Amino acid sequence: MSRKLLLEHAHIDGINGYETYRKHGGYRAVEKALKSMAPADVLEEVKKSGLRGRGGAGFPTGMKWSFLAKPEGVPRYLLCNADESEPGTFKDRYLMEKIPHLLVEGMILSAYALGANTSYIYIRGEYSWIVFILEKAISEAYAKGWLGKNILGSGFDCDLYVNPGAGAYICGEETALIESLEGKRGNPRIKPPFPAVKGLWQCPTVVNNVETLAAVVPIVNEGGEAYARIGVGRSTGTKLISAGGNINKPGVYEVELGLSMEEFIFSDEWCGGIKNGKRLKACVPGGSSVPILPHYLVTKTAAGEDRLLSYESLADGGFESGSMLGSGGFIVYDEDQCVVRNTWNFTRFYHHESCGQCSPCREGTGWMEKVLERLENGKGKLSDMDLLVEVAKKIEGNTICPLGDAAAWPVASAIRHFREEFEWHVREPEACMQRNYGLVKEKAELA
Amino acid sequence: MPKVKIDGFEVEVPEGTTILNAARQIGGDIVPPAMCYYSSLKGSGGKCRTCLVKVTKGSANDARPLPKLVASCQTQVLDGMEVANISSDEVLNARRGVVEFLLINHPLDCPICDQAGECHLQDLSFEHGLADTRYEFERRTFEKIDIGPYIKLHMTRCILCYRCVYTAQQLTPERVHGVIGRGDHAEISTFIEKAIDNDFSGNVIDVCPVGALTDRTFRFKSRVWFLKPMDAHRNCEKCSGKAVAWMYGNEIFRVTGRKDQYGEVHDFICNTCRFEKKALEDWTIEGPRDIDRHSVISQNHYENKTVTVK
Ligand SMILES: Cc1cc2nc3c(=O)[nH]c(=O)nc-3n(C[C@H](O)[C@H](O)[C@H](O)COP(=O)(O)O)c2cc1C
Ligand code: SF4
Ligand code: SF4
Ligand code: FES
Numbered sequence: 001m002s003r004k005l006l007l008e009h010a011h012i013d014g015i016n017g018y019e020t021y022r023k024h025g026g027y028r029a030v031e032k033a034l035k036s037m038a039p040a041d042v043l044e045e046v047k048k049s050g051l052r053g054r055g056g057a058g059f060p061t062g063m064k065w066s067f068l069a070k071p072e073g074v075p076r077y078l079l080c081n082a083d084e085s086e087p088g089t090f091k092d093r094y095l096m097e098k099i100p101h102l103l104v105e106g107m108i109l110s111a112y113a114l115g116a117n118t119s120y121i122y123i124r125g126e127y128s129w130i131v132f133i134l135e136k137a138i139s140e141a142y143a144k145g146w147l148g149k150n151i152l153g154s155g156f157d158c159d160l161y162v163n164p165g166a167g168a169y170i171c172g173e174e175t176a177l178i179e180s181l182e183g184k185r186g187n188p189r190i191k192p193p194f195p196a197v198k199g200l201w202q203c204p205t206v207v208n209n210v211e212t213l214a215a216v217v218p219i220v221n222e223g224g225e226a227y228a229r230i231g232v233g234r235s236t237g238t239k240l241i242s243a244g245g246n247i248n249k250p251g252v253y254e255v256e257l258g259l260s261m262e263e264f265i266f267s268d269e270w271c272g273g274i275k276n277g278k279r280l281k282a283c284v285p286g287g288s289s290v291p292i293l294p295h296y297l298v299t300k301t302a303a304g305e306d307r308l309l310s311y312e313s314l315a316d317g318g319f320e321s322g323s324m325l326g327s328g329g330f331i332v333y334d335e336d337q338c339v340v341r342n343t344w345n346f347t348r349f350y351h352h353e354s355c356g357q358c359s360p361c362r363e364g365t366g367w368m369e370k371v372l373e374r375l376e377n378g379k380g381k382l383s384d385m386d387l388l389v390e391v392a393k394k395i396e397g398n399t400i401c402p403l404g405d406a407a408a409w410p411v412a413s414a415i416r417h418f419r420e421e422f423e424w425h426v427r428e429p430e431a432c433m434q435r436n437y438g439l440v441k442e443k444a445e446l447a
Numbered sequence: 448m449p450k451v452k453i454d455g456f457e458v459e460v461p462e463g464t465t466i467l468n469a470a471r472q473i474g475g476d477i478v479p480p481a482m483c484y485y486s487s488l489k490g491s492g493g494k495c496r497t498c499l500v501k502v503t504k505g506s507a508n509d510a511r512p513l514p515k516l517v518a519s520c521q522t523q524v525l526d527g528m529e530v531a532n533i534s535s536d537e538v539l540n541a542r543r544g545v546v547e548f549l550l551i552n553h554p555l556d557c558p559i560c561d562q563a564g565e566c567h568l569q570d571l572s573f574e575h576g577l578a579d580t581r582y583e584f585e586r587r588t589f590e591k592i593d594i595g596p597y598i599k600l601h602m603t604r605c606i607l608c609y610r611c612v613y614t615a616q617q618l619t620p621e622r623v624h625g626v627i628g629r630g631d632h633a634e635i636s637t638f639i640e641k642a643i644d645n646d647f648s649g650n651v652i653d654v655c656p657v658g659a660l661t662d663r664t665f666r667f668k669s670r671v672w673f674l675k676p677m678d679a680h681r682n683c684e685k686c687s688g689k690a691v692a693w694m695y696g697n698e699i700f701r702v703t704g705r706k707d708q709y710g711e712v713h714d715f716i717c718n719t720c721r722f723e724k725k726a727l728e729d730w731t732i733e734g735p736r737d738i739d740r741h742s743v744i745s746q747n748h749y750e751n752k753t754v755t756v757k
Contacts, residue, residue: 168629185626190493190521354630356607357494363548366631370584387581394544397515398496 002269003230005218005238006211007254010098016133018140021101027146029220030108034154037220042113046216048224050236055081055172055209056287056327057402058311067196068114069204077205078116079181080107080213082123082130083165083172087288087349088329091240092210094252096123096130100137106213108146108158109220114206117157121210122177125167134162169353173401174207175199176355187355188401209327211240232258235310239328246334248272261285261307262299265332278334281439282418285314286326288346289406291413292339293323296442319413338436340425343414344372350407361404364395368411375422378429385415385422449526453477453500454534466519466530467498471709477532478709480542480571482549482656483608484520486711491613492520495606496545497571501538504529516541539575546575551582552631553657554603562658564671567710568606587631594624594637597649597663597722602634605659611635611651618645635659646685649721653704653712664722665701674700678733681724685717691736699725705736 014020021027033042047062068076080103084092096103103121111119123131138160141147149157163181165171171180175189178200199205215237219227228236235257244250247265249272255264264270265280274280283298284290301307302321307314314325333342351365368391374380392408399405415422421437450459453470454477460469468486470478479500484492492498498520502513507527516538519530532538550572557563589602607626612635615624624643627636637643643651652660671693679692679702693701702721704712724730 170629190518351630356626356628356630356633357609358496359494359545359548359606360496362607362631362633363551367548367551367582367584394541394548398499398541398545400493 002254002256002259003238004254005227005230006095006102006214006240007099007252010095015099016097016101016137018101018137018144021099022144025221026101027105027144029217030105030112030146031152033109033112033220034152034156039113039115042109042216042220045219045224046113049215049219049227050224050231050234051212051215051219051227052235052311053209054211054215054239054328056086056289058325061208061212064196064208065110065114065206067194068206069197070115071204075118075203076114076116077200077203078107078111078114078119079174079177079200079205079207080119080121080210081172081174081177081207082121082127082210083169083177084127084210084327085124085169085172085353086327086329087346088244088284088331089242089287089327090244091242091252091328093127093130094242095210095214095240096127097133100130100133101141102214102217103134103210104137104141104146104160106216107160108141108151109216110206110208110213111158111160112156113216116206118159119161120181120200121160121162122171122181123162123164124172125165128164131162131164138162168355169349170355170401170403173403176401177207178205187357188403190400211328230256232308232310233312235312235325239309239325241309241328241330243271243330243332245330245332246275246278246337247332248275255309257308257310258313259309260299261309264309264330265299271332274332274334276334278336279439280332281335281337282333282339284323284329284331284333284410285309286324287329288331288349288410289402290324290326291319291322291409292342292417294417294440294442297321297417319409320416323413335438336436338376339414339418339421339440340372340376340432343411344369344376346410347372347407350403354403354407355401358398358400358404360395361399361407364391364404365407367391368407372411375425376432378425378432380422380426382423382426384426385419388412389415449524449528451524451526451528451530453530454532460524464524466500466502466517466522466524466528469524470519470530470532479519479532480567480575481520481709482567482571482606483610485610485613485654487713487715488610488613488617488654490616491608491610493518495549495608497542497549497575499538499541499545501531501535502528503531503535542575543577546572547577547580547582549606550576550580552586553606554586554588556604560604560658561661561666561671562604562655566658567656589634592636593663594643594660595648597718598643598652599661599663599666600635601659601661603659604657605635606657607633607635608656610654610656611660614651614654615643615645615648618647618650619643624651646717646719647715649718650704650712650715652721653706653715656710662701662722664725668700669695676736676738678705678736679730680733681720681730683717683720686720687714687716688720689714690716690720690730692730692732694732697727699727699730701725 009024051061052058171186176186180186195205266273301316347369351369356362392412395404396408425432456473479498482495499516500519506525592600674693681688692699
């Protein structure tokens with residue numbers, strides 16, 4: 001059995017209420033920190049833990065926190081990014097629904113470490129019912145003295161608010177989130193300045209993912225070094241993976257980083273293998289933005305090593321033959337799924353969600369969507385694949401925020417690995433309307 | 448003061464100067480095109496991505512190149528920085544891409560557009576674009592809207608540069624003019640169908656790089672290249688009264704602000720001067736305006752260019 005640090009108690013009845021949470025060791029970390037640790041000690045433990053951001057980019061949390069500017073007399077803010085809108089990703093939702101006090105506790109600890117007296121949870125508008133769950137947990141925490149003025153007599157004040165968004169994926173980008181929180185249109189800001197220097201209301205701000213902040217609780221309880229012993233290499237600790245697609249057991253799993261992909265997809269402890277005895281065709285391991293992997297690169301890297309659920313192993317091979325751990329939105333495709341259709345679907349999403357500020361993303365996403373739509377409907381041309389690669393390349397790296405890259409990568413990788421399937425859609429337009437292509441050949445076989 | 452080299456030309460500029468403004472001090476064809484940045488509009492720039500350049504050397508202290516192309520209108524120079532604009536194929540290629548993106552949803556209705564001849568997108572695509580488009584789909588369209596009695600919004604032509612939005616924001620603390628919707632379906636609009644009710648609202652026409660915002664008192668009256676732009680002034684209580692009168696014979700067809708060689712107006716004029724003073728006796732004509740842009744209007748030849756009529 002793999003160790004659980006976040007979801008250990010998630011299955012317990014009533015754990016979403018204060019009493020049960022407290023009975024199972026809840027708020028012990030806050031007690032420990034506020035009574036026996038200076039803010040810098042908490043930061044030190046987080047650094048030692050090797051914790052990396054769970055929102056997608058995997059940036060080391062301790063390092064991010066130490067970049068926070070601390071000018072005299074200026075408030076600092078901690079923002080929790082609960083906008084979780086990446087297709088395939090639903091792990092933060094599970095955590096907040098099941099065990100909301102864990103997030104509240106993690107935020108108190110993090111706010112203490114950062115010297116932030118006001119914090120916000122920015123939650124996607126569609127999670128409307130979770131707003132109430134969080135607000136209940138927060139009011140319980142206030143009532144029990146874990147939030148508010150002078151917590152545990154430490155002199156530390158901490159206020160926490162929930163702010164629902166209005167249903168825009170782009171508001172998960174940290175500077176768009178800040179704009180939205182300020183009551184403006186959620187357009188990403190041009191960086192620099194970075195939020196650590198000028199964030200919310202032009203004050204120093206840290207933005208972290210729900211899971212990142214929750215992980216600070218076990219780090220404080222057990223110590224950063226103990227946390228760092230779990231995992232592999234620079235991928236320390238546990239990670240929530242929301243697994244979906246054609247698997248026998250979809251759901252949210254907490255895995256120790258470094259678990260093999262083979263075991264995660266096929267063992268009964270986890271996803272339980274491909275549904276209906278079908279074969280694995282492809283996998284998007286980290287949410288819709290990361291490159292798709294064809295079946296022969298899912299459990300093994302191009303070098304023939306076992307592929308692991310870790311930041312490094314998933315990225316092994318770069319864009320040629322690797323992908324990314326991303327947000328942990330794990331999508332599995334069986335042999336009956338159409339990669340062209342899937343790529344069209346993702347691109348439609350990015351087109352719909354582009355904020356429209358910068359020309360490459362605004363115009364390029366729509367263009368790619370239209371080309372993919374015609375390919376999927378058997379009306380494409382053989383030149384369309386090169387056109388798509390070209391358009392993706394013209395977007396990538398040339399935009400204000402990473403949504404442009406996120407829109408370009410799935411397209412570029414799908415064509416890289418599944419070009420024969422795309423071409424089949426052009427060559428056999430009637431067949432492609434009736435059946436799916438099946439597995440693609442390995443590159444070695446093709447050559 | 449930091450020194451920066453752009454396409455091999457060195458210039459010394461005050462701390463905090465952007466690459467674009469440093470390039471403008473050098474001048475000539477090494478100046479990156481700018482479709483959204485506008486010096487006098489706070490917050491403008493960074494969006495259109497036509498001004499992308501390659502920083503080949505970060506600074507004297509850190510010689511590493513920057514990994515991605517950067518928006519020159521947003522990136523400040525550092526001492527010892529070296530920048531490639533027209534000397535970089537990567538930049539030219541990316542720019543060609545941006546121009547293509549800007550054109551895919553643009554109606555290309557230049558023959559019936561009032562902006563033709565002074566449109567920055569026309570110039571840009573002429574200088575940096577491809578001859579052909581690879582876009583084979585229907586373009587997005589919108590209904591035309593009157594923003595009050597003076598201004599016409601033809602959203603179909605808009606490139607979402609946000610210049611008009613920043614202009615409106617700078618003119619009035621009430622948010623009446625902005626962007627609604629997202630992506631390529633985003634549109635410029637006045638919130639709750641309110642007209643921008645401000646003495647200086649007409650300036651959104653001057654800042655618009657394309658024909659999306661046009662002067663309703665001038666629409667379809669004439670093509671700009673048939674008109675002669677004359678520097679003119681009048682005593683005005685609201686603004687400096689320094690404008691350009693666009694004339695045909697002795698008739699004033701329209702009045703605009705004075706644009707510099709990069710198409711920027713530094714002295715906004717009021718609506719009275721712009722829309723209501725169209726009689727010759729309203730103005731003191733100073734003389735022909737030197738339009739230093741390679742656009743159709745500057746092809747207009749001025750026989751008496753050196754003789755200033757006072
Ligand atoms: C378009 C876009 C959407 C994003 N959506 C989310 C999101 O829903 N949740 C999240 O935690 N991070 C999201 N991110 C990443 C955030 O910008 C940011 O990196 C993250 O919240 C940092 O937290 P972490 O360091 O704890 O991962 C998104 C980024 C982009 C570009
Ligand atoms: S990349 Fe897309 S989403 Fe990001 S700022 Fe540009 S237009 Fe908006
Ligand atoms: S209407 Fe003109 S100025 Fe306004 S955003 Fe569109 S192109 Fe720019
Ligand atoms: S002028 Fe720099 S991005 Fe538009």
